Amino acid sequence: MTPEVTEGTFGPYKDSTVVLLLSQLVHPKSRGTVKLNSTDPYDPPLIDPNYYEDPQDLKDMVEGKTKGLFENS
Numbered sequence: 305m306t307p308e309v310t311e312g313t314f315g316p317y318k319d320s321t322v323v324l325l326l327s328q329l330v331h332p333k334s335r336g337t338v339k340l341n342s343t344d345p346y347d348p349p350l351i352d353p354n355y356y357e358d359p360q361d362l363k364d365m366v367e368g369k370t371k372g373l374f375e376n377s
Contacts, residue, residue: 323376327368333358 305313314322336354341347356362 325369325372325376327365327372329361329364329368332361334361 334354334357337350337352339350341350356365
C-alpha cells in the first residue's frame with residue numbers, strides 16, 4: 305500500500321481506537337475461472353473470481369466476522 309493510500313484510508317482514524325477484523329475462507333466452495341483473452345500473449349487474461357457463487361461461502365464468511373466481533377469486543 306502506498307503512503308497516499310494508507311493516509312487516505314486510515315488518516316481519518318489517526319487519533320481513534322480502531323478494531324480491524326480480517327477473515328479469509330481457506331477452502332471456499334466457489335470456483336472462479338481464468339481464461340485466455342486471445343492468442344496475443346500480452347493481452348491480460350479474463351479473470352472471473354466468482355466470489356460467493358456457493359451460498360455456503362457467504363454463510364461461512366458472515367460466521368467468521370460475527371465470531372470475530374464478539375470475541376474482540
